[in-house]
Amino acid sequence: MLVFEEVNRKGDYARSGILHTRVGDVLTPTFMPDGTRGAVKSVSPELVYSTGVQIVLANTYHLHMMPGEDIVSKLGGLHEFTRFSGPILTDSGGFQVFSLKSLRKITEEGVEFKHPITGEIRLITPEKSIQIQLALGSDLTVAFDHLTGLSEKDRGTTKEAFDRTHRWLERCIVEFRRLTSGMSVTERPLLFGVVQGGLDHELRQKSLEIIQNSDVDGTAIGGLSVGETRNEMHDILDFLAPLYNPERPRFLLGVGDPVDVRKAIECGIDMMDCVMPTRNARxxxxxxxxxxxxxxxxxxxxxxxxxxxxxxxxxxxxxxxxxxxxxxxxxxxxxxxxxxxxxxxxxxxxxxxxxxxxxx
Ligand SMILES: [Zn+2]
Structure with missing residues (x-):
């Protein structure tokens, strides 16, 4: 199945296109609200769709913790459970590696979390992240990545996280292929690989090359909007703009300020998600x-x-x-x-x- 068709170009890098998913086409560029726990907070699916939103995002880590992918699956999968009929994208849980205090430790095998309610220790591996996303019934899945912050303290770990992200990507791809091998091309969800590398141009370029040479459907840009300045984020978007493969959709994680959304689109990004519009609104x-x-x-x-x-x-x-x-x-x-x-x-x-x- 052709995943993405570029329709038109505007300026140097901005483009419009059509993203094909197993539950319908999406016109891009597109903004995706975060339905973190399976709901876009305080907004019914009908009202969400009334805004022109075409894809919603659900959070793998939070739904795994509560109520658990087995329960979501028993209740019919994400579409039946949430009543969002259009495409649903799940993140990998990688962001929580960075953001949550419940994190225990990161090893080559995966990440240990402490359950926020029960205190039970859980291990999320790259394979487990893919298993959870597919059990939830995701239409667009994301490979498990190791994200670091961009403060001085974190910069020393950027290279380590960068290398681990690519090793984990290979494990995600193997697991994704194993679990979707019986599906036809029209039934199969999509898989996005995540570009890391902090604010380092050389690492970003290398990471993008690795993702674009991998057997994934789309390119996700991670590790931005995590504490860097706006100028630093825009510098990375400018740097990556001429380097993308035109055939694949490009997803910028965690960006939703209007200034950044415009900048991202002008740098060739097709999809963005963020809690900002609804969090600010509340x-x-x-x-x-x-x-x-x-x-x-x-x-x-x-x-x-x-x-x-x-x-x-x-x-x-x-x-x-x-x-x-x-x-x-x-x-x-x-x-x-x-x-x-x-x-x-x-x-x-x-x-x-x-x-x-x-x-x-
Ligand atoms: Zn209005």
Whole structure:
């Protein structure tokens, strides 16, 4: 099955395209909200899709811990369980290697975690990550990687993590092929390999070459948006832009600020995910206007403001006429509807940016 078709180019590297998955086509560039535990927080699938979102992301680590892939599988798999009918991407759990305090230790075999509730020690290996993702019923899977931060303290481990990520990739590919060998090309989920290498150009280029020469369907760019400056992130995106294989989709992990989404698309990225639009929205922060200005809806100046968040936005919240004064009031009294309406708006804001690059 052809995985990706490039449709049009805009500028040097921005492109629009069609990503083919086993549950339908996706127009790119595309933004994917994080349904970390199987739900996009406070937003129903119907409202998520009303924003133009085509893919949602679910988190392998969290669903493995609770309720467990066996339960999700018994309840019909991710689509039946979450009621998202479109493509679902699962991350590998690699990000939690970096972010969670429940981490015990990293060895060549895999990563030991302490269960946040039971305290039980669990080992996630590259093979286990793929097994969990396939048991969940993922349509787009990601190879297990070793991510490090980018502070001075972490830089010494970048090369070690870089080498381990590529050894783990080979193990992921073997396990993925083993578990999907009985599937037809139209039934098979996709596998993305993850490019690491921190802020080091040489390591990034080498890692990209390794991923692009591997038997995977897509290229994921990991290890960004983990504490580096915006300029440092953009420098890596600029550096990688001319080096991508045109036939494969490119997924930038964990990026969702409008400035970074535009930059990523202009550097040839096709897919992005982040908790930012919905997390910010639940904290009353929304983007508005062509320059994505941040508005803080709890600000006193919105007390009697009868205008919607963005007059030109065609999201549910703006077209239904929910005023900033109404939203401010609901945030102030702790009404969850406010977070829902703001989340719908922020998702639509990012999808509209993606759509600008699809049309011409
Ligand atoms: Zn809106």
């Amino acid at each position: 904290h009353a922060t929304v983007w508005s206007g062509p320059d994505s200005k941040r508005l803080h809806l709890t600000n006193a100046k919105y007390l009697d403001d009868d205008t919607v968040i963005d007059e030109v936005c065609d999201c549910y919240s703006c077209t239904k006429g929910f005023s900033k004064g109404f939203l401010r009031h609901q945030f102030k009294v702790g009404e969850p509807l406010a977070g829902t309406l703001a989340s719908v708006h922020n998702l639509r804001h990012l999808v509209r940016i993606c759509e600008e690059y699809r049309t011409n």
